[in-house]
Amino acid sequence: MQAEIIPLKRRPAPSPAAMPTGELVVRARAGEVSAQQHLFDRHVQLVAGLVRRLIPDQPDLDDVVQDVFVRALESLPRQRDADAFAGWLRSITVHVVRNRLRRRRLLRRLGLVPRAEAPDDERLLTLVSPSAPPDVLVELRAVYRVVSRLEPNARTALILRRVEGLTVPEVAEQLGCSLSTTKRWIAAAETQLDHELHRAGGPR
Numbered sequence: 001m002q003a004e005i006i007p008l009k010r011r012p013a014p015s016p017a018a019m020p021t022g023e024l025v026v027r028a029r030a031g032e033v034s035a036q037q038h039l040f041d042r043h044v045q046l047v048a049g050l051v052r053r054l055i056p057d058q059p060d061l062d063d064v065v066q067d068v069f070v071r072a073l074e075s076l077p078r079q080r081d082a083d084a085f086a087g088w089l090r091s092i093t094v095h096v097v098r099n100r101l102r103r104r105r106l107l108r109r110l111g112l113v114p115r116a117e118a119p120d121d122e123r124l125l126t127l128v129s130p131s132a133p134p135d136v137l138v139e140l141r142a143v144y145r146v147v148s149r150l151e152p153n154a155r156t157a158l159i160l161r162r163v164e165g166l167t168v169p170e171v172a173e174q175l176g177c178s179l180s181t182t183k184r185w186i187a188a189a190e191t192q193l194d195h196e197l198h199r200a201g202g203p204r
C-alpha cells in the first residue's frame with residue numbers, strides 16, 4: 001500500500017511591517033518599493049522630530065523630511081550596516097539641515113529672506129515634555145536665542161549637544177567632522193549660550 005503523501009504547509013511570508021529594520025533595508029536596497037515605504041513609515045517621526053528641533057522656524061517641515069528620505073534612498077546601496085539604519089538616517093538629516101541653513105544664510109546676506117528669529121514659546125513648548133520643569137524651557141529659550149545668530153555648523157553642533165543630549169564624539173560623528181573641530185564649534189556656541197543664560201537669570 002502506497003503511503004499517502006501529506007503536503008507540507010508553507011508558512012506565510014512575514015509582512016514588511018513585521019520585519020526587522022535590517023531586513024527591510026536589505027529589501028529596500030534591492031528596489032522593493034513596499035520595504036522602502038515601511039522604512040519611511042517606521043522612521044518618519046524620528047526624522048521630523050530631529051528637523052523640528054534643529055530648525056524650529058522652518059516653515060516647510062514636510063519638504064525637508066522628504067528631502068532626507070530621497071537622499072537616503074539614493075544613498076542606500078552605500079549603506080553597509082543594515083542594522084545601523086536609524087543612526088545613518090540621523091546623519092543624513094543633519095547633513096540636509098546644515099545645507100538648508102547654509103543656503104538660507106546666503107539668501108539672508110543677499111536680502112532675499114528675512115533675518116532669523118528665535119521661535120516663540122508656543123513652538124518651543126512642542127519640543128519639550130509637558131512635565132518638564134520650568135528651568136528646561138528657560139534654557140531651551142536661551143539655546144534658540146543663541147542659535148538664531150550662529151553660523152550653521154556651530155548652530156547644529158550646539159543643538160545636538162544641548163537639545164539632543166549627544167556626547168561630543170557623537171556630535172562629531174553626526175556632523176562628519178573631526179573631534180577638535182566639533183569641540184571648537186561647541187565651545188564658541190557655549191560661550192554665547194552661557195551669556196544668554198546669565199542674562200536671563202537661568203541655570204549656568
